[in-house]
Amino acid sequence: MKKIECVIMDWAGTAIDYGCFAPVAAFLKAFEEIGIRITAEQARGPMGMAKIDHIRELFKMDGVSNVFKEIYGRPWNEIDVIEMNRNFEKYLFASLSNYTDPIPGVINTVNQLRESGIKIGSTTGYTAAMMEVVAPEASQKGYTPDYCVTPDGLPGGRPYPYMVYKNMIALAVPSTDLIVKYGDTIADIREGVNAGVWTVGVILGSNEMGLTLQETAALEPDVLTMRKKDVRQRMINAGAHFVVETIEELPDVISQINEKLSVEITNRK
Numbered sequence: 535m536k537k538i539e540c541v542i543m544d545w546a547g548t549a550i551d552y553g554c555f556a557p558v559a560a561f562l563k564a565f566e567e568i569g570i571r572i573t574a575e576q577a578r579g580p581m582g583m584a585k586i587d588h589i590r591e592l593f594k595m596d597g598v599s600n601v602f603k604e605i606y607g608r609p610w611n612e613i614d615v616i617e618m619n620r621n622f623e624k625y626l627f628a629s630l631s632n633y634t635d636p637i638p639g640v641i642n643t644v645n646q647l648r649e650s651g652i653k654i655g656s657t658t659g660y661t662a663a664m665m666e667v668v669a670p671e672a673s674q675k676g677y678t679p680d681y682c683v684t685p686d687g688l689p690g691g692r693p694y695p696y697m698v699y700k701n702m703i704a705l706a707v708p709s710t711d712l713i714v715k716y717g718d719t720i721a722d723i724r725e726g727v728n729a730g731v732w733t734v735g736v737i738l739g740s741n742e743m744g745l746t747l748q749e750t751a752a753l754e755p756d757v758l759t760m761r762k763k764d765v766r767q768r769m770i771n772a773g774a775h776f777v778v779e780t781i782e783e784l785p786d787v788i789s790q791i792n793e794k795l796s797v798e799i800t801n802r803k
Contacts, residue, residue, distance in 0.1 A: 582721025
C-alpha cells in the first residue's frame with residue numbers, strides 16, 4: 535500500500551528557533567546600519583526564501599525603496615543587495631548559535647515518525663555556511679534530520695521546488711505522492727505546492743505568528759484564537775493541504791493522507 539515515506543521539514547520556526555527570530559534580528563540591524571528602519575513585520579514577509587532573495591524582496595518594498603532613494607539620491611541596485619547580504623550575514627553569524635533550540639514536541643514527534651519508517655529530510659533559506667553553525671548545535675540538542683538541502687548551487691531556493699527534489703533523490707523516495715513538506719512560512723507552503731507534494735503548515739512557533747513561546751502563552755485566549763485563525767487562513771490560501779497548530783498533530787495528518795492514498799488506489803482498480 536502507498537503511504538508517506540518522507541517528511542521534509544524547514545528549520546527556523548519549524549524545527550528550531552521558536553518564532554523564527556534569528557534572521558529577523560539580523561535583518562533589522564543590517565538595514566538600520568544603512569539608515570533604514572524596517573519593522574519586524576516587514577522583515578518576516580519574505581521569510582523562508584534564500585536570504586539574498588529575501589533581501590531583494592525587502593528592497594522592493596515601498597517603505598524601503600523610497601527611503602533608500604531619499605537617503606542616497608538613487609534607486610537601490612544589485613551592488614546594494616550584495617552589500618546588504620554581507621552585513622546581514624555578519625549580524626546573523628554573530629548570534630546564530632543562540633537560536634538552535636528545538637521547538638517543543640519536535641524531537642519526540644520526529645522519533646515517532648522514524649519509528650514508523652518515515653525519513654526526515656529538510657530544506658532551508660539558510661546557506662550551507664549558516665547550516666554549518668545551525669546543524670551541529672541542533673544535533674547536540676537532539677534534532678538531526680536524515681538530510682539537509684540549502685539553496686546553494688541550485689537554480690533557486692523557495693518557492694522553487696528544487697530543494698524538495700534534491701531531498702527526494704538523496705533519500706530515495708520514488709514518488710512525490712509519498713512526501714510531506716512541513717513548514718512555517720508562506721514560502722514553505724509554496725515550495726511544497728510547486729514540488730507537487732503534500733504540504734502542511736504549522737502555526738505555533740512559526741514565522742507567521744512571530745511570537746516567542748512566552749508571548750504566545752501570555753496572549754488572551756480570544757486574541758490567540760484570532761491570531762491562529764489568521765495564520766491558518768493565509769497558509770490555506772497559499773495552497774496548504776493541512777494546517778496544524780503544533781507538530782504533535784502531524785502523525786495524525788499523515789494517517790489521514792495515507793487513508794487518502796489508499797482510497798485513491800482502490801478507486802483506480
